[in-house]
Amino acid sequence: MRNYVNTKCYLSLITILSLLVTTNLYALESKLLNDQVEFNKESNKQNAELANDSSYNHQPIIEVKSSAVEESEAGKMRKRREDAEMKTEQKIAESLERARLADEKKRAERIFGNKIQPANSAAPQQNTQPSRLDAIENSLSTIKTNLFNQDFDKIEQDSGKYVGLDLGTGKYAIQSGALAKDVTTRSIFGVSTGMRVEDNPFITLEGHFLFSKQEYENNNGITNRENRPFTQVNQYNAGLALKYDIIPFVITPRLGASIDYTFRQYSQAFTENSNNFNNRKLDTHSVEVALIAGGYIKVSKYLGIEVSYRQMTNVSTSARSNSYDPNSRNNNGNINDRVKLLDRSSYGMFLLSLQMGFR
Secondary structure, X not given: OHHHHHHHHHHHHHHHHHHHHHHHHHHHHHHHHHHHHHHHHHHHHHHHXXXXXXXXXXXXOOOOOOOOOOOOHHHHHHHHHHHXXXXXXXXXXXXXXXXXXXXXXHHHHHHHOOOOOXXXXXXXXXXXXXXXXXXXXXXXXXXXXXXXXXOOOOOOOOOOEXXXXXXXXXXXXXOOOOOOOOEEEEEEEEEEXXXXXXXXXXXXXXXXXXXXXXXXXXXXXXXXXXXXXOOEEEEEEEEEEEEEEOOOOOEEEEEEEEEEEEEEEEEEEEEEOOEEEEEEEEEEEEEEXXXXXXXXXXXXXXXXXXXXXXXXXXXXXXXXXXXEOOOOEOOOOOEOOOEEOOOOOOEEEEEEEEEEEEO
């Protein structure tokens, strides 16, 4: 019984202590809540005062507006140039394809006749714009075609045809001796015409006609010209020459060769005491070849000057020997000395040609 009373006293004491602790805790919590409320009120009051203060709350107002970016004048010009280039390249591509199509049709007609008809003739054309890369490639293809295939219908260019006026002089390789002395070429003049080979513009094919006059200054020492076999030779050259331009430059060096038909007319033509003597004549026919070396200067599009040297060599002639015997006797009864013929002798010609081109 006594233990029960003690236990009850302990429980009562613990309960009283618990109530005291709980009461103090509630009181402390209420105080903290009141302090928090007071702090919030004070803070709100200060914020309201700061909000009403215009010097503190003034901020600059920034207005943001959106506007379109204006393109510069250079950009506009660049765009117009690119558009013009695109149109030009498209026209070039169309012209090239049109020409290729026409050439292909002609080639098919030459090979197959009218058997092959153009395929897909009724197919609708697609109106598509080529890309810039395709247009550039087509332009390059057009340039290559014009340069390497020499498309004369597409690009206007010099045809290489010309006519020329030739002037010059010459020298026969005849040594002074008993048969002939001092054969002099008085003059050479003529005309020529030629054109460049279409497949190779460095090669020129030329036809020419030249006239020259040779004179025997001292015919075998015979002072009486009436007794001389011949006094002069009229020479006519007609031939075909092939020339090659080595390096096109300001002065274009040229090499070439020619083959000529040469007609010579020997005569005893002189005037003495108002009397014309031309009693003796001899005609010869020869075939000669020549090596040509010289240079060409292009003055303008249709005017050029060519300077050349030709070394002529005989291949065949109708003259039976190197000399000629008139087979007659003079007044003293002596047989006239033989005269040196020019047909079998090599000779050189120095020519200046003024060439006028035409289309």
